[in-house]
Amino acid sequence: MTELCSSIEAKLSGYLDGELTQQESQRVHNHLQQCEQCNQLYRDLKSMQQDVAQLEKKTMSEEQLETLMTDKPAKTFEWAGWLLLIGGIAVIVGYLAYQFFTQDTTALWLKLTISAIYGGVAFLLLTVLRQRLIARKTDRYKGVDL
Amino acid sequence: MTRIRVVNQLIQQHSQGAYAMAVQMLRCKDDAQDVMQDACYALLRQARLPKDSSQFRMLLFKVVRNKVIDRVRAQKVRRSESWNEESVAANEQQNPETYWQQQQAQTSIKKALAALSLEHRDIILLKDWQGFSYAEIANILEIEAGTVMSRLHRARLALRQQMKLSEGES
Numbered sequence: 001m002t003e004l005c006s007s008i009e010a011k012l013s014g015y016l017d018g019e020l021t022q023q024e025s026q027r028v029h030n031h032l033q034q035c036e037q038c039n040q041l042y043r044d045l046k047s048m049q050q051d052v053a054q055l056e057k058k059t060m061s062e063e064q065l066e067t068l069m070t071d072k073p074a075k076t077f078e079w080a081g082w083l084l085l086i087g088g089i090a091v092i093v094g095y096l097a098y099q100f101f102t103q104d105t106t107a108l109w110l111k112l113t114i115s116a117i118y119g120g121v122a123f124l125l126l127t128v129l130r131q132r133l134i135a136r137k138t139d140r141y142k143g144v145d146l
Numbered sequence: 147m148t149r150i151r152v153v154n155q156l157i158q159q160h161s162q163g164a165y166a167m168a169v170q171m172l173r174c175k176d177d178a179q180d181v182m183q184d185a186c187y188a189l190l191r192q193a194r195l196p197k198d199s200s201q202f203r204m205l206l207f208k209v210v211r212n213k214v215i216d217r218v219r220a221q222k223v224r225r226s227e228s229w230n231e232e233s234v235a236a237n238e239q240q241n242p243e244t245y246w247q248q249q250q251a252q253t254s255i256k257k258a259l260a261a262l263s264l265e266h267r268d269i270i271l272l273k274d275w276q277g278f279s280y281a282e283i284a285n286i287l288e289i290e291a292g293t294v295m296s297r298l299h300r301a302r303l304a305l306r307q308q309m310k311l312s313e314g315e316s
Contacts, residue, residue: 013299017273019280045302048309051255052274054248057166064179068161068186069154 160203164210171214185209208286258308266301
């Protein structure tokens with residue numbers, strides 16, 4: 001391999017991809033006409049390039065694509081939804097509890113018992129919620145930042 | 147709202163290509179799907195996204211590729227052999243002989259690619275499979291534009307070497 005060959009060889013990929021300047025490209029072109037060895041390499045590279053181009057591309061199903069499209073705006077709305085729901089419930093529960101304690105004529109012991117039952121249910125719900133949140137935090141599929 | 151529409155359209159347009167790349171790198175369709183999901187989510191949180199189609203494509207590939215690398219590192223990938231086992235019945239109706247030849251070529255090129263380093267495989271796939279320009283590849287891989295040609299050339303020589311080796315074996 002001559003010195004010229006090795007300098008041309010380094011440019012073969014660029015030539016193949018049309019990324020050389022016109023002048024360089026011309027130089028490579030001329031050399032390829034004369035040098036069988038470089039020409040062989042060029043043909044090999046070219047045929048490999050065609051093989052790679054034809055490699056099968058896996059595609060997502062319509063369904064998967066759909067999830068990709070719909071998932072992110074939905075998350076923002078999900079948050080807004082939860083916020084409104086929790087806010088609304090908190091106001092109503094607060095108001096009802098206030099009414100129940102100040103204006104209802106039921107005996108105090110009964111008031112306390114009923115409150116205990118509701119409180120119990122609420123605490124159980126919170127426990128479940130807490131467990132869910134922890135599970136979510138330690139989820140190994142959680143996204144990694146850019 | 148229009149922003150979301152534009153981005154959705156761009157995602158729709160380019161995600162199949164990025165997905166194919168992710169499957170190729172991870173060799174697992176489910177992981178690739180997860181990566182795509184992560185990537186799109188991350189993209190949407192960016193304040194500014196290119197509206198230009200090819201710019202967006204470049205960014206999408208960059209993000210997907212980074213996510214793939216994150217995942218590969220996190221899992222220390224068990225590189226399974228699931229890559230070759232897929233059936234390729236899709237275009238069987240062509241002339242059987244050319245079909246068979248194509249399959250042969252595909253199998254040997256796949257094997258040779260699999261034997262390359264990640265660095266070499268990536269750059270060949272970005273160029274010859276996904277059709278990015280040198281400037282775009284430089285951006286995606288975060289390397290100097292001048293490095294692309296030489297790295298790509300070395301990668302191709304390595305691939306050729308692998309092809310020769312496997313030809314010698316068979």
